[in-house]
Amino acid sequence: MIGIIIGVLGRLVLPGRQHIGILRTILVGIAAAFLGTAIAAGLGVADSKAIDWIERLIQIGLAVVGVAALERAKSRR
Template identity: 75%
Template sequence: MEISGVISAIVIGVVIGVLGRLVVPGRQHIGVLLTILVGIVAALLGSAIAAVFGVADTDGPDWIEWFIQIGLAAVGVAALDRARRPQR
């Protein structure tokens, strides 16, 4: 992967992480860096899943791929938030 690919993965990861965080209701107890990390992982996994199902490259915007990535980011944010909450 070239440097431009890494930079675009980070930028897309930031966007996906923020959108995933917005989907999860309530206040999350994870930081910005964890949100970005979850977004990057979700973007990479979402692209791979979309490629497996053959919806990664379509005419026009790849809406299905975006929905997969945002869904994965929301699941990741919710899981990390639940893991980091203090136990009662």
């Protein structure tokens, strides 16, 4: 569920319209959620009892990069 939210938030952060489907957005969000959690754990910021805002920001940032990369790859075709 968090992957869907992260993917959608990553897509919303990007300016303009993205021409990738919702399934790809969800997949990018899932990948960003897993990778962001691993990065946050490596940095030692993923272990709090409340919401890990730094971890979420890392995940959303990765989703932005992923959505932008897919959009760029699709526009080159």
